[in-house]
Amino acid sequence: MNTTEIDTRPALRLSQVVGSFKLPMALTLAIFLLSFAPRIAANSTLMYSFWGASAVLLLWQGFMLIHLARRPALKDFSRAIYAQHYVQAMVQFSVYLYWGYYWRPVYDHFWLLAGQVMFAYTFGMLLAWSRRRSYMLGFGPIPIIFSTNLFLWFHDDWFYMQFVMIAVGFLGKEFVRWKRDGRSVHIFNPSAFSLGFFSLILIATGTTDLTWAPEISSTLTLAPGIYTYLFAVGLIVMYFFSITLVSGAAAITLFGFSALYAALAGVPYFLDSEIPAAVFLGLHLLITDPSTSPRTPLGKTLFGVLYGIGVFALYTILGWLGEPTLYDKLLCVPLLNLSVIGIDRLVRRIKSDAVLNLWNPAWLGGRANVAHMVVWISVFGFMSLLGRTDAQHPGDSVPFWQQSCSAQLPNACARLVSVESTYCGDNAAWACNELGAHYREGLIVERDADLAYSYFARACELKFQAGCANLLQEQTALRAEPLELDLRLMLRQGGKNLIDTPAPELYARACSHDWAFACERSAAAGE
Amino acid sequence: MASGKKKRGQSDEVKTEDAVLAQNLDYQAPGRAVGITAMLSLVAFTAVFMSYQSTQLERDDRADLAQSPVVENFALPADPLWGFVAIPAGEFTMGSNPQRDRMAYENERWSATQRQGRVELPEYFIGRFEVTNAQFANYLTDTDSPNAALFAALDPALPVTSVSLPQMLSYARWLDAQLRTSAATPTVLREALEAGAKVTLPNEAEWEKAARGTDGRLFPWGMQPSDAFANIGGAALLPVGSHSCEPCSYGLSDMAGNAWELTRSALVDYPFTPSSAEALLDVDSLWVMRGGSYQDSINNVRAAVRGAVDPSVRNPTIGFRLVISSL
Numbered sequence: 095m096n097t098t099e100i101d102t103r104p105a106l107r108l109s110q111v112v113g114s115f116k117l118p119m120a121l122t123l124a125i126f127l128l129s130f131a132p133r134i135a136a137n138s139t140l141m142y143s144f145w146g147a148s149a150v151l152l153l154w155q156g157f158m159l160i161h162l163a164r165r166p167a168l169k170d171f172s173r174a175i176y177a178q179h180y181v182q183a184m185v186q187f188s189v190y191l192y193w194g195y196y197w198r199p200v201y202d203h204f205w206l207l208a209g210q211v212m213f214a215y216t217f218g219m220l221l222a223w224s225r226r227r228s229y230m231l232g233f234g235p236i237p238i239i240f241s242t243n244l245f246l247w248f249h250d251d252w253f254y255m256q257f258v259m260i261a262v263g264f265l266g267k268e269f270v271r272w273k274r275d276g277r278s279v280h281i282f283n284p285s286a287f288s289l290g291f292f293s294l295i296l297i298a299t300g301t302t303d304l305t306w307a308p309e310i311s312s313t314l315t316l317a318p319g320i321y322t323y324l325f326a327v328g329l330i331v332m333y334f335f336s337i338t339l340v341s342g343a344a345a346i347t348l349f350g351f352s353a354l355y356a357a358l359a360g361v362p363y364f365l366d367s368e369i370p371a372a373v374f375l376g377l378h379l380l381i382t383d384p385s386t387s388p389r390t391p392l393g394k395t396l397f398g399v400l401y402g403i404g405v406f407a408l409y410t411i412l413g414w415l416g417e418p419t420l421y422d423k424l425l426c427v428p429l430l431n432l433s434v435i436g437i438d439r440l441v442r443r444i445k446s447d448a449v450l451n452l453w454n455p456a457w458l459g460g461r462a463n464v465a466h467m468v469v470w471i472s473v474f475g476f477m478s479l480l481g482r483t484d485a486q487h488p489g490d491s492v493p494f495w496q497q498s499c500s501a502q503l504p505n506a507c508a509r510l511v512s513v514e515s516t517y518c519g520d521n522a523a524w525a526c527n528e529l530g531a532h533y534r535e536g537l538i539v540e541r542d543a544d545l546a547y548s549y550f551a552r553a554c555e556l557k558f559q560a561g562c563a564n565l566l567q568e569q570t571a572l573r574a575e576p577l578e579l580d581l582r583l584m585l586r587q588g589g590k591n592l593i594d595t596p597a598p599e600l601y602a603r604a605c606s607h608d609w610a611f612a613c614e615r616s617a618a619a620g621e
Numbered sequence: 622m623a624s625g626k627k628k629r630g631q632s633d634e635v636k637t638e639d640a641v642l643a644q645n646l647d648y649q650a651p652g653r654a655v656g657i658t659a660m661l662s663l664v665a666f667t668a669v670f671m672s673y674q675s676t677q678l679e680r681d682d683r684a685d686l687a688q689s690p691v692v693e694n695f696a697l698p699a700d701p702l703w704g705f706v707a708i709p710a711g712e713f714t715m716g717s718n719p720q721r722d723r724m725a726y727e728n729e730r731w732s733a734t735q736r737q738g739r740v741e742l743p744e745y746f747i748g749r750f751e752v753t754n755a756q757f758a759n760y761l762t763d764t765d766s767p768n769a770a771l772f773a774a775l776d777p778a779l780p781v782t783s784v785s786l787p788q789m790l791s792y793a794r795w796l797d798a799q800l801r802t803s804a805a806t807p808t809v810l811r812e813a814l815e816a817g818a819k820v821t822l823p824n825e826a827e828w829e830k831a832a833r834g835t836d837g838r839l840f841p842w843g844m845q846p847s848d849a850f851a852n853i854g855g856a857a858l859l860p861v862g863s864h865s866c867e868p869c870s871y872g873l874s875d876m877a878g879n880a881w882e883l884t885r886s887a888l889v890d891y892p893f894t895p896s897s898a899e900a901l902l903d904v905d906s907l908w909v910m911r912g913g914s915y916q917d918s919i920n921n922v923r924a925a926v927r928g929a930v931d932p933s934v935r936n937p938t939i940g941f942r943l944v945i946s947s948l
Binding site for chain 2: 547574
């Protein structure tokens with residue numbers, strides 16, 4: 095028997111359907127128009143990347159409209175304003191502002207950030223509508239984009255990959271899900287998911303130099319007091335979203351492991367800090383997404399501890415594989431997200447209330463997070479008092495690494511070469527000459543006459559006379575004390591160079607770094 | 622109870638709406654399997670694409686470089702000694718005597734008590750011409766330098782300029798290695814290299830002896846100023862050897878004018894002694910250049926004139942020539 099269904103709803107006109115696409119269309123147009131901004135138009139690949147992103151979004155909308163033309167249906171939004179989104183976004187933006195003040199490429203990047211945010215909104219809308227869901231309109235995409243860009247962005251010539259990376263993050267959020275506490279939720283933190291995936295791809299394809307990741311990682315410390323700044327803004331996030339146990343446990347674990355290694359080996363584990371600034375940023379803003387971290391206090395603590403251990407281990411593993419170690423903080427987050435249900439199950443198995451409430455005693459009432467914050471503030475204060483945050487660190491000192499290398503302490507010679515490479519890259523002629531000498535002598539690195547020659551050539555170009563002498567006499571590896579300009583570049587302790595520092599202050603600082611000749615000069619100047 | 626009913630009713634309403642909405646679409650909304658497949662495909666595509674692009678970029682670079690093939694004799698002149706001239710061993714007079722040369726500068730004086738000095742040099746070879754753009758581009762091409770195309774685009778016969786002291790020395794080092802390994806290297810040069818000589822920049826004495834010979838002349842062509850034998854006070858650089866100079870010492874070209882020629886000597890007061898590497902540590906990083914350029918007037922193109930620049934200077938009036946020297 096045939097039945098005829100009668101649609102009793104009022105008929106939708108096509109114009110109404112098209113009208114519901116106003117926002118994605120406007121954003122797509124805005125992305126296209128943004129491509130004509132001078133910052134973007136200056137690089138044709140970058141401009142085409144924006145055009146390509148607009149074209150993909152436009153095609154997607156076209157496809158949807160063609161189908162909706164036959165059977166009109168409205169595409170709508172539901173309001174989803176959550177504090178965790180806009181507070182995170184504001185905190186992240188403040189980091190951009192502060193860091194960018196001391197490293198201008200960040201400000202130049204704002205145009206590209208804006209484009210990515212618009213792309214993320216449009217992509218999210220179309221994805222939700224394609225899945226026949228209403229789009230949750232709020233601030234959600236902004237912290238995802240900000241968080242991604244705080245760790246990795248592609249060079250202009252490869253910027254289309256940035257859009258692909260965002261797309262992967264959103265697809266992961268939409269499709270890679272599991273049931274948690276009876277609800278379908280995404281497994282991975284969207285930014286950490288795409289960052290983790292792309293870090294793997296970059297490492298596997300040997301294309302790590304296509305991004306700004308190394309610069310991002312190393313320039314955070316150009317902003318004075320960056321640890322204190324991150325700590326302060328981290329407190330805001332901790333206060334609102336009770337993630338103190340995650341961040342605090344991660345920081346304490348890393349600090350503890352680093353301190354233990356330093357005590358046993360005699361040299362710092364990380365090059366010039368107990369916790370690298372970018373990792374410190376990550377443990378405040380990358381692993382603290384409440385949706386993808388455990389919910390119980392003990393679970394949060396375990397999660398933080400695992401992040402600390404993960405970063406610590408990956409740093410060595412990546413170094414051992416000869417890959418850039420800066421990806422340590424990114425690669426372990428997706429693995430941690432995967433462990434969340436396991437952590438929750440493990441915690442549920444614990445029957446002891448004393449253990450379960452170890453960090454959450456009843457007498458604290460609802461103030462447990464504040465108490466955790468007080469502990470974290472005390473720990474950070476203790477770290478700062480020990481000079482392990484923004485102050486001078488032993489690893490900043492070249493003579494420290496020279497002495498450690500001479501004493502054959504673990505990794506010290508490799509670190510010495512690494513530190514000198516950094517300073518040579520900064521145009522410190524002395525460091526270039528030292529590198530040349532190492533490669534010519536072949537004592538702490540494999541002998542390489544051509545590489546040695548190229549370092550001496552660079553030193554000579556920088557008017558370091560020993561470098562020129564070594565160019566002319568290939569049997570020698572002459573050394574000399576650093577020039578004043580070299581000291582201004584090598585004593586920056588991760589911050590800005592000391593171009594304007596008065597000479598007496600400069601030599602006093604050099605003396606504090608164990609440059610013996612500087613102590614003599616400093617003393618002579620004082621007499 | 623009523624509330625429960627209402628909720629159930631609402632839920633039914635939503636379900637009905639979903640069903641109607643589903644009917645409104647004539648495509649199936651993508652499920653998780655499709656979504657994950659799409660996402661993983663995107664990731665896989667990215668990995669393959671980046672790997673391919675990375676390889677492709679390297680290939681393109683190599684292809685660009687391959688466009689300027691390395692020349693068999695390294696673009697050196699096609700004479701029996703590939704452009705090198707032998708300067709016999711022996712003494713010559715170095716520095717200036719203001720009584721004979723009114724244009725002499727103070728830094729050309731030999732010592733507080735002596736105006737000029739005698740310097741003994743072993744035999745060496747010096748380039749008849751300044752090093753050209755063609756020769757330098759040939760070197761850059763062979764070493765896969767990103768600057769190869771830049772120099773290859775310049776007039777190949779002009780002297781190469783705007784290169785720093787380390788770049789000049791790097792070229793000399795490269796040519797030294799080529800001459801030692803090439804089967805075509807002229808025997809005389811090969812023997813000199815095997816006997817301990819090397820290709821480098823001339824030191825001040827080697828340059829000055831080659832310029833003024835052993836008869837104490839002021840200019841490469843003799844004692845009198847002239848603009849017939851050199852590119853002096855001109856408008857631009859000229860191809861090397863543009864001014865033929867029959868009377869010039871050892872038949873060398875452009876020892877006066879055209880481009881200044883950088884040496885491997887640091888600027889120190891006379892008397893001249895070949896500096897040991899260690900001695901260089903105690904002096905300023907200024908390196909002597911000789912011969913003047915097309916922009917200079919006659920007083921600056923005398924054989925004894927000593928200019929100096931720091932090693933990073935890249936100047937369009939400063940070039941170089943090579944020696945094969947055992948010092």
